[in-house]
Amino acid sequence: QVRRGVQGLFRTLQCVKRSGGLLTVCLSRSIQAAGSQLGQSKDYALPNASWSQDMLDLYNRFLDMTKDGLWKRIPSYNNILDHIPGKLTYEKRKDTRLFLRSIDAEGAGFEYVMFLNTSEKRVVCLFQPGSYLEGHPGFAHGGSIATIIDSTIGSCAISVAGKVMTANLSIDYVNPVPLGSVVLVDSKADKVEGRKVFLSCKMQSVDGNTLHAEATGKDVLRVVGGCWALGWELLGRCQNFPISGA
Amino acid sequence: QVRRGVQGLFRTLQCVKRSGGLLTVCLSRSIQAAGSQLGQSKDYALPNASWSQDMLDLYNRFLDMTKDGLWKRIPSYNNILDHIPGKLTYEKRKDTRLFLRSIDAEGAGFEYVMFLNTSEKRVVCLFQPGSYLEGHPGFAHGGSIATIIDSTIGSCAISVAGKVMTANLSIDYVNPVPLGSVVLVDSKADKVEGRKVFLSCKMQSVDGNTLHAEATGKDVLRVVGGCWALGWELLGRCQNFPISGA
Numbered sequence: 041q042v043r044r045g046v047q048g049l050f051r052t053l054q055c056v057k058r059s060g061g062l063l064t065v066c067l068s069r070s071i072q073a074a075g076s077q078l079g080q081s082k083d084y085a086l087p088n089a090s091w092s093q094d095m096l097d098l099y100n101r102f103l104d105m106t107k108d109g110l111w112k113r114i115p116s117y118n119n120i121l122d123h124i125p126g127k128l129t130y131e132k133r134k135d136t137r138l139f140l141r142s143i144d145a146e147g148a149g150f151e152y153v154m155f156l157n158t159s160e161k162r163v164v165c166l167f168q169p170g171s172y173l174e175g176h177p178g179f180a181h182g183g184s185i186a187t188i189i190d191s192t193i194g195s196c197a198i199s200v201a202g203k204v205m206t207a208n209l210s211i212d213y214v215n216p217v218p219l220g221s222v223v224l225v226d227s228k229a230d231k232v233e234g235r236k237v238f239l240s241c242k243m244q245s246v247d248g249n250t251l252h253a254e255a256t257g258k259d260v261l262r263v264v265g266g267c268w269a270l271g272w273e274l275l276g277r278c279q280n281f282p283i284s285g286a
Numbered sequence: 287q288v289r290r291g292v293q294g295l296f297r298t299l300q301c302v303k304r305s306g307g308l309l310t311v312c313l314s315r316s317i318q319a320a321g322s323q324l325g326q327s328k329d330y331a332l333p334n335a336s337w338s339q340d341m342l343d344l345y346n347r348f349l350d351m352t353k354d355g356l357w358k359r360i361p362s363y364n365n366i367l368d369h370i371p372g373k374l375t376y377e378k379r380k381d382t383r384l385f386l387r388s389i390d391a392e393g394a395g396f397e398y399v400m401f402l403n404t405s406e407k408r409v410v411c412l413f414q415p416g417s418y419l420e421g422h423p424g425f426a427h428g429g430s431i432a433t434i435i436d437s438t439i440g441s442c443a444i445s446v447a448g449k450v451m452t453a454n455l456s457i458d459y460v461n462p463v464p465l466g467s468v469v470l471v472d473s474k475a476d477k478v479e480g481r482k483v484f485l486s487c488k489m490q491s492v493d494g495n496t497l498h499a500e501a502t503g504k505d506v507l508r509v510v511g512g513c514w515a516l517g518w519e520l521l522g523r524c525q526n527f528p529i530s531g532a
Binding site: 120121135136137138139140142143148149171172173174175176177178180181182183184186187188190191194205206207208209210211212213216219 | 420424465
């Protein structure tokens with residue numbers, strides 16, 4: 041029902057009157073309303089008024105690919121505990137925020153949505169860095185690039201190994217990413233060895249002509265005994281696990 | 287005059303009545319007032335009501351070490367352009383924010399202050415991750431750790447090579463960092479080879495007993511033809527450079 045809701049909303053989205061490349065604000069209001077009708081936390085991995093045409097076009101393309109079930113959109117909430125199903129042994133702390141959803145103003149922080157392809161062990165993230173992620177003047181901070189890459193490969197690792205923690209992250213910064221542009225973060229689990237998952241990741245321009253960053257030789261420590269994470273709803277194998285330490 | 291002002295403020299700070307380990311709010315108000323009296327942007331690398339006793343104690347210790355001039359506190363503003371002296375060829379964009387200063391609520395985001403020792407080619411950052419930097423429940427997101435490490439080694443690289451851009455960042459995550467705790471990020475420029483600066487960095491607990499993260503083999507590309515950066519006021523050699531592209 042949620043899926044149908046989102047797709048219906050997206051069809052509506054394409055008819056919304058535009059001005060200056062920005063959707064009108066009523067769009068994000070409709071999404072919030074839809075979320076609260078379902079009695080759920082707000083899902084931020086949905087179009088809002090700050091998304092550029094490039095971002096919307098890409099989102100459209102990936103949403104089309106979800107129709108046959110090979111790809112799935114990963115929902116995103118601003119509190120990590122909303123990603124965890126079932127009973128919580130951890131007292132819900134409403135004062136915390138998932139780092140990537142800590143900036144409230146639409147378009148100022150991390151605008152992103154991830155799509156998962158379980159058979160390919162692949163997660164692709166569409167990312168539009170906002171004006172509050174600045175490093176060098178006009179460009180995304182290297183730390184913000186590391187953050188979106190860590191999150192994307194983390195989601196990918198979870199899809200193959202369950203509960204994980206990053207053990208090493210190595211990033212080559214090739215070309216700076218202008219604020220407000222749209223890039224594709226494409227990650228893949230290459231192999232699993234014992235408790236380690238090895239992943240690779242590329243951040244590229246939408247046309248594929250510019251490589252912005254590359255994460256190589258990354259391994260993620262697999263923690264036995266349960267899983268928790270972004271996208272648990274899609275993976276469907278996280279149940280009744282204790283949440284302790286990390 | 288600014289230095290004297292800050293130190294005077296800090297002496298006042300030690301007399302402020304405490305309750306529950308938190309300074310009263312009037313402290314940060316005084317700092318804001320002092321900043322506006324000087325006609326400058328607000329410097330965020332100063333104590334505020336959210337700083338824990340550990341953070342304040344460390345800050346005190348480092349501030350003491352600045353007295354003989356070997357160590358210097360690096361000021362920190364929320365717009366990168368405030369770090370750049372002289373005439374700007376880049377139109378000042380007030381809508382952007384330095385990524386590390388993008389969260390407004392005191393104590394929720396990156397609370398940090400850096401100290402530079404030019405003769406040792408070393409920058410130490412005191413870092414207290416706030417509740418909006420969450421990754422695993424209760425712990426700082428790996429991306430936020432990458433961000434503070436990138437910034438610390440970036441400041442260190444600038445002190446030895448002027449204008450720089452990060453070329454590679456490789457981080458080993460050893461122990462998770464609890465939200466609200468205080469860690470020391472200690473970076474050092476190991477060598478300069480042509481246009482590259484090689485740096486290393488450790489993130490440790492205040493007592494030095496826990497290694498949280500380590501950045502190894504990092505190299506930062508040195509860009510010829512001027513410099514801009516965090517801490518330019520201390521380095522005193524950034525003048526009349528063009529700001530273009532990156």
